[in-house]
Amino acid sequence: MNLRGERQADFAYQAVYRYMINLINEVSLETPVRLPSLRQLSTRLSVSISTIQYAYSLLEKEGRVYSVAKSGYFAWPVAGNPLLASTGDLLERLYAAARRPRMVVLSGDEPALLATLDGTLLMLERQLIRRYPRHLQPWSQPCGVWELRAALAARYTSSPSRCWQADEVYVGADLQGVLEILIDVLGLKGTTLLVESPCDWLILRLLQAAGVRVVELPWQADGRLDLKTFERLLRDEPVHVVLLSSVVSLPSGVALSMPERLQVAHLLDQHGCWLLENDTFGELVFGPRLPALRNLVNPERLIVFSSFEKTLGAEAPFGYVLSRHLSSELQRQFLLRSFRLSSIRQRAIARLYQSGRFDQHLRTVRHRLQEQAEVMSQRLDARLEGHVSYRMPAAGASFWLQSLALVDMRQVFQRMVAQQVVIAPGELFSLGGLHQQHVRVSHAFNGHPNLDVALDALADALLQSQVN
Incomplete structure (x- = not known):
């Protein structure tokens, strides 16, 4: 397979990314599976090692693969309900949930999703x-x-x-x-x-x-x-x-x-x-x-x-x-x-x-982010009033919400995954056990049809997970 002739409108790493997605889907994922090395894929696909590295970096960020020092890259197991039990590393479970099909992923903070310079x-x-x-x-x-x-x-x-x-x-x-x-x-x-x-x-x-x-x-x-x-x-x-x-x-x-x-x-x-x-x-x-x-x-x-x-x-x-x-x-x-x-x-x-194109792009991104934040704020007020408090963000693509009642946020996370929604519990943003009553939710998407349903599910999960 030579990627140089494939879809000229794509970057090479995007073609490698699609190839890796298909490769991951073909292998048995009952347990973690070791994937080809950077050099093996570079030879196989006739592209540079840096291009393979970019694709792996994107897959790792999405939670589809993980790296082990001196051992290479591995694909996460996804059969059944892996890594979604109430025990284990919370970040691993978040990554595993985010890569499942048909999930509404509210856990990220990806401002560039609202505007792209791929063509330029x-x-x-x-x-x-x-x-x-x-x-x-x-x-x-x-x-x-x-x-x-x-x-x-x-x-x-x-x-x-x-x-x-x-x-x-x-x-x-x-x-x-x-x-x-x-x-x-x-x-x-x-x-x-x-x-x-x-x-x-x-x-x-x-x-x-x-x-x-x-x-x-x-x-x-x-x-x-x-x-x-x-x-x-x-x-x-x-x-x-x-x-x-x-x-x-x-x-x-x-x-x-x-x-x-x-x-x-x-x-x-x-x-x-x-x-x-x-x-x-x-x-x-x-x-x-x-x-x-x-x-x-x-x-x-x-x-x-x-x-x-x-x-x-x-x-x-x-x-x-x-x-x-x-x-x-x-x-x-x-x-x-x-x-x-x-x-x-x-x-x-x-x-x-x-x-000057970068500055023009930044103005577009900032404007869209601010618009999205204002729309999201209205939705949060309508769907989560009485459940959370928050401050309007001054930048970025997410909201930092605090539960008004004492809740088990890991249980909230589990309930949301069961509703096919992924959130980022606040404890992920601390090594010392802080922010147990916080959660990060993204607002960087355009007219998501399930967003109101997802926010209603979050309100219900917060209510059902209160600690007496």
Whole structure:
């Protein structure tokens, strides 16, 4: 099978994705099944290893496959009711439920679902292939192509004293790979890291797997950060690195006020802490943007990480890092990882930035997200009044709901799966057992016919799962 001639309107990884879906459906899934390696599929399908990696990354994100270090990729079992019992890893059960057919998946936060640049990227790639024939493309650029690194450096530059250069930007295969490098470069294993909570489960699981001691700083119910507790933790705990969002913290959907931002920056400087800034959703704020935290802190103790996935979707899975320091170690780690990234796709993304198309796309995404959030808010008020409280999100594609009554949220999750609806219980966004009464639900879909039915089912599940 040669994918190069298949559906010219597709990216190669999309054809690989469809092939893998068919392959997974063909095998017996009573137990986990080992899938072909990246190199085996690259040879079989006559595409690059990076293209296979992109497809596997998408399948892993959807919960269809999982990876085991030094063993490869495996397909989750789906026969009967696997991983959906009331015991076991909740995240695994969520992934398994989300991949079942005819499920209404309300557990995600995928803003790019509302707008796509697939066609534009494909057109740019075709133009670039004519300009850069395959034999002229560099075999390996472990930190990313210069054009994309320069475009990112320019975008993050805000003043002469807050400027970035291309050689201070590092592009990796995906956000997970970039975060794993940062954990190594910063020497976080065995150290204490202060993290805002709730926090993305990918970040939390990576930190946990690396042996990092995570201290969680919860956002308060009024949407504020407890700065007194923040100061106490910086004073009493051996914290050298703090992980905070650049503008809006998700899934809580709240943002620091300007005075709070200045106080956070002052405390970080006072205690000599590094800021590890999560800018994953920094471009997706609905209203007027506050200054990013990175523009207020000491730039000598700052590392920023993000990805293109939330703004451009699965066709742009690359993650990236900006750092003025640790350059030799970052270069070494990126070289050791040997990311085989498509130079053409990176250049196509760079052109989106340079031409202004990315900004136009962002305006469209933000507008649609805000519209969807307002419609979802009306539905929540109509269907869940008296059951949950929430704050209107300031960015992203989801709502952070809190049950008004004491409930067993795992039981709510089980009841919803039985109704073919997948939600994300709040405990997934904490390593310390926080947010047991919260749930994340998505609003990034267009006129879903079963949404009102799903919300009615959620109201009933919350009622039936109350703890006396």
